[in-house]
Amino acid sequence: MSNSTPSGSTPNTEDDELTLPRASINKMIKELVPHVRIANEARELVLNCCTEFIHLLSSEANDICNQLHKKTISAQHIFSALERLGFSDYRVEAEAVLRDCRAVAAKRRRQSTRLENLGIPEEELLRQQQELFAKARQEQAYADQQEWEKLQASAQQAQALPTTDDQDDYS
Numbered sequence: 001m002s003n004s005t006p007s008g009s010t011p012n013t014e015d016d017e018l019t020l021p022r023a024s025i026n027k028m029i030k031e032l033v034p035h036v037r038i039a040n041e042a043r044e045l046v047l048n049c050c051t052e053f054i055h056l057l058s059s060e061a062n063d064i065c066n067q068l069h070k071k072t073i074s075a076q077h078i079f080s081a082l083e084r085l086g087f088s089d090y091r092v093e094a095e096a097v098l099r100d101c102r103a104v105a106a107k108r109r110r111q112s113t114r115l116e117n118l119g120i121p122e123e124e125l126l127r128q129q130q131e132l133f134a135k136a137r138q139e140q141a142y143a144d145q146q147e148w149e150k151l152q153a154s155a156q157q158a159q160a161l162p163t164t165d166d167q168d169d170y171s
Contacts, residue, residue, distance in 0.1 A: 019048075019051045020047060020054070022043075022047060025043065025047045029043065029046060057082065057085065058073070060081035061073045061078050061081040062077075063081075064081055064084070078094065079091055079094065
């Protein structure tokens, strides 16, 4: 039986969609053992093992979650799954990763708005904004006044000019 589809494209099975990015796995391998060459088959095996571990851990955490009548898997469910599956040695490292993730998330939330980045209370920013609006209104009123005065001056000048008679004597 052939694995090709009628259109000639590769089949998109559920397992293909549920794997880790190869580039990420390759990067981790390179960081962990930088001076060792790893065969492509070995890289594929590591990828499959990682994927299977995640499937196993998430399934166990889901079972724990369901037993507790919860709808969302929490970090505590993952820790319990690690214990049940015999990976309790990983708990300390997993807790450290969780703390790091929470710290990064908290930092992102603190940096999420420009107001918070300024370090100026919102009331002060509102006061400054109102001052800027008042200053802009004053400047506009002054510009309008200057324009009005120019128009008045040119109107007065136009009235002050002597009228010329069309019947001037040029002799």
